[in-house]
Amino acid sequence: MSENISKTTSKSHWRLWINRAEADEVTPKHPHKPFPGWLYGVLFVVFDIITVLTLEVGVSASADRVQLSNPGGTGFDFITKLWTNGNCVILLNVLLIGLLYLAVLMLCNRFWTASAIIMGAGIFVATIEHFKIEIRYEAILPADLGFLGSNTGNMLTFIPAGAHVAILVALGAFAVVLALVLVLRYFDGRKGRMIRTANVGLNISTRLILILLPVLGFSLYCLQVGVTDSWANKLSSVMGDKPSVWDSVYDAQRNGPLVSFTRQLNPKVMDKPADYSEETMKEVAARYKKAAEKINATRANDLNDSTVVYVLSESFSDPSRVPGLKVNKDSMPNIRKIKESTTSGLMLSSGYGGGTANLEYMGLTGLSMANFDSSLTSPYQQLVPSEHWTPTVNQLWGAPANSLGYHPYESSMYSRATNYKKFGFSHFYTLTGPDIIKYQDKIDESPYVSDKSTYDSALEGIKDGSASKFIQIITMQNHMPYHEWYEHNDYTAQSTTGTPLEEDEKESIETYQKGVELTDQATQEFLDELDQLDKPVTVVFYGDHLPGIYSSASQDENNSLALHLTDYFIWSNKASKSQGTSIENADYSSPNFFVAQAAEHMNAKVSPYLAFLTEMHTKISAMEPPVVNKIQGWDRIPEGQSIYLDAEGNPMSETDFDEETKQLLADYKLIQYDITTGKNYLKTTDFMTLP
Template structure:
């Protein structure tokens, strides 16, 4: 009897130590340094580490209660949280973000998600998981009878406790709630400006649980109906002045194409990176002769859908709550009639040469009002017409995607809005293109010289197909304008410090091109004057309307003023602010405190309208602000 009781005690000690070990592993997955992880869990944020370990211990007990088999529950504990730690480490490495509840949407696309991870990592994970599972079966068979087997009532209690504990985090951001008070007493870091810094301190598990319930935006000071009414009146007057010089009053007579080119960003512009040849000579020439510049991205290595959202809506990612990390999943899904550019068009069609439910696009596009969405899941009359990949690539080529866009352009006599989100240059970059003569060097590439070379080859193929696409559009006798942009840099420049190169590693190329017919019929131009050298995704609508010489709504008049007078902006993952502001003329980072009074007033108007359209009462909608 004494020997059995000792076994129970040893079980308890093992479970407790396992929780502490896994708590350390999760913290390391976020910080990436054994030295700083040890310092965090033993000195600076001991309380948060202990709470993380307590939650892990309770979940471990919950698994044990469900199976009533010690070794099975142990295997599940290590497998589940081991995968979580690896996933968090990979996301931090590639995207400088922790895993959040909104990322669970990608489990619907598990096969596609795994295909983006290095095959070496996948193989190692499968082998380790196999060893853990096989060992647990053997141990349970030969030693399981000596372990604790709980009575039914105790199993129910221990299974419920972790559920209640995790559920209590729904109010983790509510002032005065029990869990908030506990976390604060434990020393929770609430560094509002930066989610990464906060997660480094609190640990990824606490951040994950604290974001089960998210706030869209903090209510701006002074938000009320009277204030929104005054803003609406102001920008109705601005729109009236702008429209005096705009000859076109029906955007449905024009075709506007947004091309989000996956990861399109010139490697030769990245600090400490060298290539043996130019990967984008055609695009470079296009940019020289047309409206073009740098786009300030709110992502690095990922976040495509957030850039897409900003380009469609004209709203700024950095002005939302820091816990709102995936706008399609966390915001649009809960909106009935989200404001976006498709509302201005009678015909609107989307093309994405990949699965339709990635980032929940199928549902989001339906809410945005797209009439068709062609993707690799769609069939019949909605199927993609061109699906050939480039040799050596696992994704449909940009050349094929452009052919589908050209097909769509010719299906409708009048104008339309078309969105293309490409996939050719998506991670991973271990593919071997046929005849790849690119070579990469420099400290910025780190250990990824081959990946950078493969990526450069992919860009060169995009460069060629983009030029061919524009040539085809010039043959079509109706006005067409293309907004082309890269969504973010690929997460392969691990030799560079994000803190040191925050701006340059968040800049991608963009251009706006009007076809020959549009220019000849005063429905397009070649190169805009003004602050177009640096923009952001939320600046594409006002720039496109200016390029097409179209009259604007009061809301778009506000966006024009933002583009002309405010700095470019993005969500930042480093530094002491969640927002990165960049001077559109100098390209230099500018602190908010250094902005002029008129710029701050303009940004405040912008924030108030954004809150009203997404989280507020919608006063501006009743005043036809967006029409």
């Protein structure tokens, strides 16, 4: 009896509580009426847009250094281009922030609380972006999420001197936002409560669905946007996203920080080989260990007993080889003569008018862009920051003190400063530091540091001390655009197709020709200086791609291969035993094979990895992804096979490969997968170790 009375009393209390709650909704104790639903909707959109614009301020407010990618840009054309050319990328950012906003809103079930959180988070992230750009000229990248774990203390490295001003501004902005929210909440008789049903089960289930749906949508977008031809990738493209991954700040300015960030979260690197396993990788390591022993039986020298210098010469190529173009004189007589007396040939480039860092990556790693999925457009940005193991050529020279890099431009471009440290370089000398390149002279009206100055800076590092080193040089002198920079320029160019060159194209070509001549002279002087040294030095010199100035020639698809062939040579000084050496199968190559070719040129012993590259190069002289006659964009071509060239420079078809070549290609993909995105089984073997 008493038990029934207790149950009845309990039900009465519950019913009384619900009645009171319903009464509060109808007749609130405060004098203000609840805001209508449509007003919440309007304010949701307004606060969403405020958050997006706050993030854009974070990447634009301190980005006052002029970049190649955005000369004179402010970063805020991200907003104006919505009505100037119909680009809707700002709406894509609003949509993505809106999904996160909705999830937070349903989580706390209070509109004003959620609004303060989302706008406050925007201010916080924008402040961190501002600090990072201020000291590194680099936007927040997915790799920075590691700071949220055990490296949280390293967040302090993002805070520059004088940061108190920005912090005070951020706190002031948050105070304004908070005051606005509190005032609106005061006048809202509903107090921002969203789901108000008295049915607890319905309340929870509704909120849970409205949390999971936006989180799922946002997560699926992040997982797919970095994959070529996925629904998210297509949506992003249709909305106006134009990836500019060579410069993370410009990319964030141009496409919005959130879109730029999410694109790099989960790029598809490459397909997992069906037979990939620890056992398979041990078999691969053993196979090329035997190959290395066979090669080393005929080699007398050690690779790291010599200093090796890689020279990536920006846009260096022979204008006289461009189809349909006639030039009045040779702009590279010295390098042409050098090529005749040493290992040399033509290099197949994956880029045209751009893509420098991809060629650089292949040269330093021995890996090929042809093996990667088309979604991976820039390993320096999308892959290297998250890798746990990054074996590179320079590491064969031991301690980081023996690895030096020189690049007379921004250290942040392609995240080079961060990546070179990860590669094991002790110093990477640039215009912006932290290591400042010593010589910075420019020629006439050119905006770029001359090749001579770059060589002079590197010479000091080469001469310093008796230890052998690996030196990486990336020049800037011949970077586009090309205007009338040089005095006394007597180069001329004309079309042989019957259609005269446009004036802009003609001016660019003639300026570029003069730049090639200056590089030719500076390179000869550099080699002459190296010849005076009493320690062995070998130079691997190559042009990364043709300049994107040949509008007439690029209109003809039959010129694709010719517009992707640059010049390279491998040269040794007088103190080297290999001076004047010219190895076989050198007429055509690609950067991934340079280290193996250098070892052969130097008659140097190889690791199992270099033995593999040596064998691969005997079957395929050059390999790159599909190439096109347009300035390098950041959308790889998903259709068509990669380009493979034989020893005579003729394209090869995969269907015609013999069994040995097929096995080598299969092994290449296994090796590349293991190093980049696999379990790093090769790391525990001596696959990368020189004898």
